[in-house]
Amino acid sequence: MRHPIRKTAHSVIINDIEVLFGGQAGDGSLTTGDLIATVFKRMGLELYTFKDFPSRIRGGHTNYVIRAGEHRHYGLADFVDAMVAFDVECVQKHITEMRPGGFVIFDNSSDVLTEALRRPDVFFYEIPLAKIAKEELGLELVRNTISLGVLAALIGMDPEIVRKLVTAQYARKGDKVVSQNVAAIEAGERCVRECFTRESGYGLRARPDGDRLLMMGNDAIGYGSLVAGCRFMAGYPITPATDILEWMAKHAPAYGGIVVQAEDELAAINMVIGASYAGVRAMTATSGPGQALMTEAVGLAGVVETPIVVIECARAGPSTGMPTKTEQSNLNHIIFSGHGEIPKVVLAPETVEDSFYLTVDAFNLADRYQLPVFVLTEQALCQSKESVARLDLSAVKVDRGKLVRDGGVVFGEYKRFSFSQDGVSARVIPGVEGGMHLAAGSEHSEAGVITEDARNRERMMEKRMHKLEAMRAELPKPRVIGDPSASISFIAFGSNRGPISEAQDRLAARGIATRLLQLRTLWPFPEEEVRDFVSTASQVFVVENNYSGQLERLIRYVTGPLERMHSVRKYSGRPFRPIEIIDAVERIVRPSQTAMQAWAPQVAVR
Template identity: 70%
Template sequence: MSAVESRGAAAAGSDCVIVNDIEIMFGGQAGDGSLTTGDLIAGVFKRMGLEVYTYKDFPSRIRGGHTNYVIRAGEHANYGTADFVDGLIAFDVEAVETHVHELRPGGFVVFDSSSETLPDGVKRDDITWYLVPIGKIAKEEIGLELVRNTVSLGVLARLIGMDPAIVRADVAKVYGRKGERVVDLNLRAIEAGETYVDQHFAEWPSGYGLQGRPDVDRLIMMGNDAIGYGALAAGCRFMAGYPITPATDVLEFMAKFLPRYGGVAIQAEDELAAINMVIGAAFTGVRSMTATSGPGQALMTEAIGLAGVLEIPIVVVECARTGPSTGMPTKTEQSNLNHLIFGGHGEIPKIVLAPGTVEDSFYLSAAAFDLAERYQCPVFVLTEQALCQSKATLPRLDLGRVSVDRGKLVTEPVVFGEYKRFAFTDDGVSPRVTPGLEGGMHLAAGSEHGEAGVITENPKNRARMMEKRMRKLESALAHVPPPLVHGDAKADVAIFGYGANRGPIVEAQRRLAAEGVPTRFLELRTLWPFPEEEVRAFVAGTRAVFVVENNYTGQLDRLVRYVVGPLERMHRVLKYDGRPFRPIEIVEPIRRAAPARGLAEV
């Protein structure tokens, strides 16, 4: 780590405020390759032994339009962005204008001065400016303007003290499949960036330090890949989907891997086809899934009711984005919770799971298939753009924790006339046969039916059949993934939240605790059936309760209130601008409404 130690303020020196917590933003036009470079930076931080989280904020277009990629690295696994950006790599004036106010005082900007000049108005004087003709260096020294991202990586690496050996090894690895020439060009680009810094700048970014730690065997994975991987591990062998941001990655993952395990992934003509295909494959006995986002979820809603009444196990991944209608397709939101829980005509049992980390995305995705088969109902895995398209470091995934429990699946011949597909049972779950099994022939009808499947409008049967189906939710309640308590379990300030907000909430908790406001946070991993008892117990004995979520109407808050009743000490912490919470946006409202005990009396 000599490069680090020799770099004055960039190392953990005496003027360091924060050691090993840095957030870098790459800003420019979409399609200019900044995503690849962003991934490269994330990889280098990981290999330096740090915990990494990335967040993509890109426009809903392929070329052009402002895009940025945030890479956060630190000692803690922070599943979210920080209050401030430490360093901005800006490829155009727009990137500076859009983000300069997000920089930490003392932070820095690397600006590509090849073709644009910074207007005076944007130049904050509490940050350091590094004007580097990045594009020009790429074009004139390397002979290829395309490598300007890599030049910028060289500049950044030098400025903040990234391990040069790791930088080179990762560049060689990432570009390796494109051949030796490309690797060589990019290595030269790194060198050129470093050299420029050495020759032109004497001052280094200040206020934090970067220290490598021993790297352990870990992964860096995107939420959507973890969901696909979990499904594959749990025996999902059929997927149908329709491309939609931010869910398409799941279909791409499955399209790549399913054929290797004998399965198939189909790109359907629309979401109506996709969900009906999933139901068809599941009817046949194959573990099946789809993945979609709000607009597609809306189209699938009718057929999900069908799966409910036919008692067919399906898994539906919802990668939520900003709605309504097209909304902001590449931005995050938690406004689909009501839709998943209450959407649809008629009433069916369903289960809604919500992972809070990439790691949990894997385990809950896998668990969804067992739950679907045990309770023969649709199971949703609800995630959001800020988690499902983000990458994070995580321990290796333990496939030994993945089970394949097929519930009441009948594999031995049954006697026709005796067997009843929709038999009334105590737990509401009926033995399930699949086509090809001797004796199990029946009609699976979306119309109300009797135990044997024959369509009937008999009122007594209708009531009993409703009760049988809905009873499955009660049976499932004790077996769904439990909520997690973070922070001080005895604290008198309670927080509710789920999904991508786990990261910023936990970080806010650490800071609040340091300020004398200990908190407890109930991270809900199953949102339906709603964990009423845990929620009720969690509110007891508190002086203030906060529900943190990314929507306007407080959808989770309403669920909590439904259980605990109206409470004056309940507060909503809402954000609906399409961007995830930064921790300060949670710290401040809690600090305001529930100040530290001593302070409240002043």
């Protein structure tokens, strides 16, 4: 029997779609989401994906958003174009995010949509996916693959690419499983042909795939670490950083690397310090709760001037918080935590591609200045995927700084912590002839001998902290994106580069020119660049994912109070959409206008 049809005259949107694939954790939704993303990539489209899943293995709403288009976007669109909903809960949670004219593929095998959940400007393809899977294919689990076939038919995915990818995905499970899933694709396509005449309003046209990768932020960090020469990693599993530990465990041993899952974060960070002291480039990866446990040991690395790299994949806190949601509320913690003062560096990548290159920078800075370097990313970036150009390995340079590996030092004369103009001393690793020395966690002399002498203390503090000034010219610089002469300005870090950049393009089309200062080094804070940028701005919007405006407060330390500075904050655990930023700007610049629909999510503008 044919389903009811709503015939509407409409144009077709080509190569521009955001798909939300939602169900319950553990039901295979994320695997199918990856398949959809890979199909889009093989068809030559640019990709961004976002995972929103609960902090448990099975049960609880999960969704995977895949955005595809002809232009690179580093974040979500304003609205969802197509929703694949396996239950009513998915519709309940996301129906307000749907674009007018979009569509929903809904599994009505056991659930019924009430009129209260429907929107007149969204079309529903109601299909008993689970029933078809069970009755026609004998396995309810393949309803995900049936839905892929439905979606593919509705928007014009290349059927050959779909079948090749499904075959590759399930090949290791045997011919029977492959055949079931290929049959599931065909069942979905057949359902669209036989049951619906209304077109979706969206279409795809294949473009050259080119020499591109589909890469997750955490994988880019792992790859950057390996290419930078990291050969030791210790960590303890914690969302959203665990992917890095798993990536390194899979790939590092082939290049002589060692990866250890420690008993806890305290053990992990101390193992990293020990490995680095022995001369190996070493790292750990964690999130807020793990970082809290590592704080004292980070201080040890600072005082014994041992280079380490800590990847901080931020999530929503405090305490356990929302482990699988995104947030930028760890900035103060990373910069200011610790008893006593040490020099440290905090870098913040803006895209998946930048995550690779900035991780390489982190290892070089750690070695050159013999201190802890943090790479601060967040769940919306580190667990998201983007299509990226093939990474340029020829651009990677490994700089071990003042590391002495071939002797040339004399025992008794060599001073591990000797005073120097840039604050950095020659570093000898164990086993180098003539390089035996002390490395005390207590305050010490040039030779490493523990002392509480007042003048020595002053000189040692000045020596270590001077590194922050000596390195400024070598730190990753902020990027100015947009119209450099514009007076309406944004300042941000991390994944917010994506929605801001898109908002800038659309504001420009409305006659509002803007520029963005994208900070890639957060500490030592780029005071001069920020001061210069703000001095020529008529309005400054500081965009960040936290409640208290941590980045804005750092900026105000530099600029002082400014009436023209506005804080745009979102702390729901979800990333910004461009329309939220456009709305924040127009509330100030054009207060009589509003960019958002009444049902769109709101953000705080202060």
